[in-house]
Amino acid sequence: MSVKKIEFKNVWKVYAAREGDALEEIKRSRLCGAPAPPYVVGVEDVSFDINEGEIFCIIGLSGSGKSTLLRHINGLIRPTAGEVIINGVSIKELSDARLLQLRSQKIGMVFQHVALLPNRTVTENVALGLEIRGVKRAERRQLAQEALERVHLPQWGAFYPDELSGGMQQRVGLARALVTDPEILLMDEPFSALDPIIRRQLQDQFIEISAKATKTTVFITHDIEEAARLGDRIAIMNKGKVEQIGTPQDILLRPATPYVREFVSHVTLLDKLVAGDIMQSNSEIVHSANVACDGGSIDAETPVAEVIRRGISGTGTLLVSRGGTNVGMIGREEILTFLTMRPDTDR
Structure with missing residues (x-):
């Protein structure tokens, strides 16, 4: 039986001076068919669940709302309306201290731009989260080394970030996210800036690591082929809305809307289906x-x-x-x- 790890319940994110008032105006405009007021809707009435241990890919073009939705999970963005629930607890019920604890102990994040600290060695970068937790130096160095071994960089701990290639730096970022043993891993287009060969290699390593680590992973990408290769399920977003959620096979063979059909129309299915x-x-x-x-x-x-x-x-x-x-x-x-x-x- 699947266990719900992350739940989105009617989540809206509206960017306006007074978000609540703006949301009500937007809803009224939807009901009566009138033009929507001039506010920016980042996420529109999104509801779905992500299961424990699942790799859930969210895909869409720039401005579709996928990264905005991701940042609701660790509370970097608060919804205008609706709820985001982690392990059965609504994030809006958490105090600042408990939200910080959630981010530091339960959630790891890997960004497109990995942002390693240039004046720290690779080992020190990987161990940063442990240092913030107050873990003793010897223990955090050991754990950092184990994390580097998981991403196939065991011999690079004493080097500095500018001595590594872009793909290697991205693997260091993944090790940094994994070293604290988070329950949830958030990945925001982590491989998109890399060349195709390195990107494919990192995808292979991510698949290998995921099979062993069994984390609940939310993976943001704009590449449908990457999503089909990595994801257990895929959500396709368009203008803040979720167009379709399904397995890669569902999305590729049975697109639910004209937008999804166009999105997947260029994908070669031979290496995606069985x-x-x-x-x-x-x-x-x-x-x-x-x-x-x-x-x-x-x-x-x-x-x-x-x-x-x-x-x-x-x-x-x-x-x-x-x-x-x-x-x-x-x-x-x-x-x-x-x-x-x-x-x-x-x-």
Whole structure:
């Protein structure tokens, strides 16, 4: 059973001199169809949950509200209306002291610009959060070294930030966020300023670290391919609103709105989907162990590219199994449909 770690309940963020009054005017304009008053709406009536241990990607163009929403989680931005709930407690109920405790002990954050302290060594930068907590020097150095090992930089502790490449500095920033063992990890476009090869390498390392650390991660990006590669679920934002939330497969195959469809239209699906995503489920196949498919069998996690190769080179229908259990089938019709049709919003 999934445990709710972070909850957004009807969250609004309006930038105006008197936010409450501005929000009421905006709501009235929505109801009557009148032009909205000239206020800036950063987040509009957002509600969703993030589960414990989940990598939840929030994606959108510049100005969509994704970073604004992220900063509500650690209280750097307070909502105009609505609630943000962490571990069952509303942030608005926290005193300044308890909010500071939440940030320092429960939440780690990695920014696009990592902002390492230039006059401190890599080890000292990583250990900064522990130093603020009052952890003794020997212990924080040991913990910092362990964090550097997790990001594959164990030998760089004595160096200074300007002696490291951009990708290495970003890994130091990740180590700094991990060293305090936070329950929640907030990542605001951490890889977007890096070149494609280094970016891919850091994505691989993040996937590896996440598999071991099991943190609840909120990952902001403007790159749908990055979100599809890293996220358990994805939320797509547009002008402060959430257009759709779903698994990468849901978003790529079943876009809910024209905006989402356009957003994902350029994505190559071959390396994002597996056999289980395009198969046809059939109750007789699922419940029968004696069904013979003349094309042979294939695991549900087999990449679609391999499914297509098998389907084109073979002559029959593929039986799809998961954990030794039959779960569906893929015939030439399913393969041709996948190859010739982009997802549309009516499916």
